[in-house]
Amino acid sequence: MKQLSLIILFLAIGWQINAQQVEGCATPPVKSEWLTEYQQNPAAYPRSSEILYVPITIHLVGTDVGNGYFSIESLLDAFCTLQSDFVDSEIQFFIEGDIRYIDNSTYYNHTFGEGAEMMYFHNIPNTINCYIVSDPAGACGYFSPGQDGVALAKSCMGVNDHTWAHEIGHFLSLPHTFLGWEGTDYDYSSPTPNFVNNFPVERLDGSNCNQAADGFCDTEPDYLSFRWPCNGELLSNQPQQDPTGEEFRSDGTLFMSYANDNCSSRFSGEQTGAMRANLLGPRASFLYNQNPPQPLDPSIATLVSPVNDELITEVGSLELSWEAIPDAVGYLVDLDLMLPNGSAYNFGNYHTSTNSYVVTGLVSDKAWRWSVRAYNLNDGCTTYSGFEQFTTGNFLTATQEVEGLSALSLFPVPQSAGNQVQLSWSMVESKDLQLRIINLTGQTLYTERFFSPAGKNSKQINTNDLAAGVYVLALETENGRSFKRLVLK
Numbered sequence: 001m002k003q004l005s006l007i008i009l010f011l012a013i014g015w016q017i018n019a020q021q022v023e024g025c026a027t028p029p030v031k032s033e034w035l036t037e038y039q040q041n042p043a044a045y046p047r048s049s050e051i052l053y054v055p056i057t058i059h060l061v062g063t064d065v066g067n068g069y070f071s072i073e074s075l076l077d078a079f080c081t082l083q084s085d086f087v088d089s090e091i092q093f094f095i096e097g098d099i100r101y102i103d104n105s106t107y108y109n110h111t112f113g114e115g116a117e118m119m120y121f122h123n124i125p126n127t128i129n130c131y132i133v134s135d136p137a138g139a140c141g142y143f144s145p146g147q148d149g150v151a152l153a154k155s156c157m158g159v160n161d162h163t164w165a166h167e168i169g170h171f172l173s174l175p176h177t178f179l180g181w182e183g184t185d186y187d188y189s190s191p192t193p194n195f196v197n198n199f200p201v202e203r204l205d206g207s208n209c210n211q212a213a214d215g216f217c218d219t220e221p222d223y224l225s226f227r228w229p230c231n232g233e234l235l236s237n238q239p240q241q242d243p244t245g246e247e248f249r250s251d252g253t254l255f256m257s258y259a260n261d262n263c264s265s266r267f268s269g270e271q272t273g274a275m276r277a278n279l280l281g282p283r284a285s286f287l288y289n290q291n292p293p294q295p296l297d298p299s300i301a302t303l304v305s306p307v308n309d310e311l312i313t314e315v316g317s318l319e320l321s322w323e324a325i326p327d328a329v330g331y332l333v334d335l336d337l338m339l340p341n342g343s344a345y346n347f348g349n350y351h352t353s354t355n356s357y358v359v360t361g362l363v364s365d366k367a368w369r370w371s372v373r374a375y376n377l378n379d380g381c382t383t384y385s386g387f388e389q390f391t392t393g394n395f396l397t398a399t400q401e402v403e404g405l406s407a408l409s410l411f412p413v414p415q416s417a418g419n420q421v422q423l424s425w426s427m428v429e430s431k432d433l434q435l436r437i438i439n440l441t442g443q444t445l446y447t448e449r450f451f452s453p454a455g456k457n458s459k460q461i462n463t464n465d466l467a468a469g470v471y472v473l474a475l476e477t478e479n480g481r482s483f484k485r486l487v488l489k
């Protein structure tokens with residue numbers, strides 16, 4: 001415990017200099033000894049032409065009372081983007097074990113010292129430990145070399161963000177392209193010095209690219225240590241001059257720069273070589289499973305019920321069901337209410353491990369649509385199925401059934417349009433009844449009053465005037481209503 005306190009104290013002091021980097025990455029600006037040696041002779045390091053599969057442990061951090069977790073859906077989207085960002089490097093990730101939840105408000109919004117403690121107590125060895133929190137020390141994210149873990153802000157984990165790729169780049173040995181400039185603002189109006197914060201400043205002619213900045217010669221000079229927008233050629237709007245006065249603009253396509261997320265799309269060849277050599281060398285213990293589970297097949301869920309604009313007669317609770325997908329570990333359900341103007345309003349999002357979900361509290365007299373997204377922890381790139389629609393009828397707000405009426409049935413269901421159907425029921429005592437046929441929008445299409453004697457009764461009903469579709473057949477009195485679904489093919 002004393003040792004831990006010392007480590008935390010050391011890290012907290014060491015990182016103070018980065019505390020002002022509110023928007024960016026707060027990884028300490030150092031080049032590892034391993035990378036320094038590697039860059040002296042990359043050819044001497046192990047190589048492989050295979051895809052390297054690397055385990056990640058996901059820690060979703062919430063508050064003390066269990067609020068604020070990054071959602072599974074957002075995690076899947078971010079994971080899909082991460083995989084895509086590493087495709088060209090032939091490095092792919094899989095989520096090891098279950099997603100881990102940590103209820104801790106201190107870690108949820110943490111300082112560097114608190115983050116180090118979080119990683120110390122929760123890291124799983126030989127995996128890349130990624131902690132998704134609300135505020136990682138005021139930054140979008142950081143890699144902690146001391147604790148060997150990555151912290152990420154929920155707000156920087158969008159489907160179009162590359163913060164996760166950037167921090168894993170750090171984890172696999174990469175410095176920023178602008179190494180040395182962290183915490184120092186480049187000033188075009190002053191001559192550029194030969195050294196910044198004791199790092200040699202990289203020149204445009206490549207003469208010192210091995211020693212200056214990140215030490216990679218295929219990442220050009222970049223002095224911009226704040227988040228910056230790019231122009232149409234994906235270069236910085238901000239021009240810069242190297243120490244010899246040569247002018248250039250920074251390359252926004254590199255994940256390890258601070259270009260905005262819409263500019264960046266790649267690691268350079270030398271960066272990729274270093275990350276792979278790092279995995280095959282000091283990180284070789286991470287490569288224990290080179291046959292992780294494969295993407296879902298099929299990946300799109302087939303919806304079973306309710307479908308085809310089915311009329312729902314019981315709004316208190318409704319089971320949505322779909323076909324199970326092999327190897328899926330969970331399903332996300334999206335339920336929308338259709339507004340009169342035709343737009344969809346999100347009514348609820350649900351998460352279940354089985355191939356059905358019971359929703360409650362639906363309202364009557366509405367149109368709805370729903371869809372399902374299956375996933376497993378190695379396939380974040382699944383998409384939602386198409387929508388299926390159903391309707392809840394307005395007659396459902398009435399309430400009580402016809403008193404003394406029982407055994408109401410309709411035959412056959414479904415029937416072909418134009419053919420008769422038979423409605424049957426039993427009455428305790430004789431009574432005047434009203435027969436009503438209602439369509440899905442609640443319109444009354446047919447009304448007939450008749451006398452029903454006590455005992456068993458039946459009535460043939462013509463469907464000549466009805467198109468194929470779903471209707472409700474209701475028997476009513478002043479005080480109640482009983483109904484059956486009429487389906488015409």
Ligand SMILES: [Zn+2]
Pocket residue numbers: 025026027166167170176
């Ligand atoms: Zn960084």
